[in-house]
Amino acid sequence: SQQGEEDPQALSIQEGENATMNCSYKTSINNLQWYRQNSGRGLVHLILIRSNEREKHSGRLRVTLDTSKKSSSLLITASRAADTASYFCATDPTGANNLFFGTGTRLTVIP
Amino acid sequence: SQTIHQWPATLVQPVGSPLSLECTVEGTSNPNLYWYRQAAGRGLQLLFYSVGIGQISSEVPQNLSASRPQDRQFILSSKKLLLSDSGFYLCAWSWRRRDEQYFGPGTRLTVT
Numbered sequence: 411s412q413q414g415e416e417d418p419q420a421l422s423i424q425e426g427e428n429a430t431m432n433c434s435y436k437t438s439i440n441n442l443q444w445y446r447q448n449s450g451r452g453l454v455h456l457i458l459i460r461s462n463e464r465e466k467h468s469g470r471l472r473v474t475l476d477t478s479k480k481s482s483s484l485l486i487t488a489s490r491a492a493d494t495a496s497y498f499c500a501t502d503p504t505g506a507n508n509l510f511f512g513t514g515t516r517l518t519v520i521p
Numbered sequence: 522s523q524t525i526h527q528w529p530a531t532l533v534q535p536v537g538s539p540l541s542l543e544c545t546v547e548g549t550s551n552p553n554l555y556w557y558r559q560a561a562g563r564g565l566q567l568l569f570y571s572v573g574i575g576q577i578s579s580e581v582p583q584n585l586s587a588s589r590p591q592d593r594q595f596i597l598s599s600k601k602l603l604l605s606d607s608g609f610y611l612c613a614w615s616w617r618r619r620d621e622q623y624f625g626p627g628t629r630l631t632v633t
Contacts, residue, residue, distance in 0.1 A: 440619055441619060450627070450629070452624030453611070453622075453624045454624070498565070502619050507570075508618065509567075509619075509622065510567075513562075513563055513564040
């Protein structure tokens with residue numbers, strides 16, 4: 411399978427805590443992307459990290475990529491109730507023509 | 522800026538009826554366009570993608586078809602819906618195939 415697999419499937423934390431989600435994949439990639447989906451809505455792109463990058467930041471988001479372990483993590487710091495959503499990783503495998511989305515991590519931030 | 526529209530937002534159709542979902546993009550030209558289906562609590566399954574007018578590629582064999590009659594219009598169709606066609610359908614666009622994708626609000630289809 412060329413898609414990523416997120417872990418955990420569901421995560422519940424208190425507001426103000428940090429949330430970490432992981433994505434593992436099996437093939438070599440050109441880039442890996444993280445998306446957010448609020449319930450019943452479309453996906454929103456968060457961060458793209460290329461295979462030659464190890465870490466990227468965007469506001470309260472931090473993404474790491476370890477190509478040797480074929481894994482990525484998304485860290486949301488100082489979480490807010492509005493961060494409640496599902497988070498998906500999408501891989502761009504080498505030699506493929508499209509992105510492959512995982513099944514997502516459902517994050518609940520309790521106020 | 523670019524915007525993507527999908528309609529209708531929700532649809533309830535009987536088995537065997539036809540389907541037409543429409544997606545349009547504004548503010549860009551020659552986008553790559555995609556149709557995805559998302560089953561409840563699941564990831565996205567790529568159904569079709571298009572790199573230009575009249576150019577459609579199908580990722581999975583199925584009861585659905587897609588067309589791109591204009592540069593920024595992408596249509597998902599079926600002649601006869603099946604129960605298994607129920608799901609959340611998402612249209613997306615990107616500048617190039619490996620770039621980040623921008624999604625529409627989705628269409629919730631229930632086949633009864």
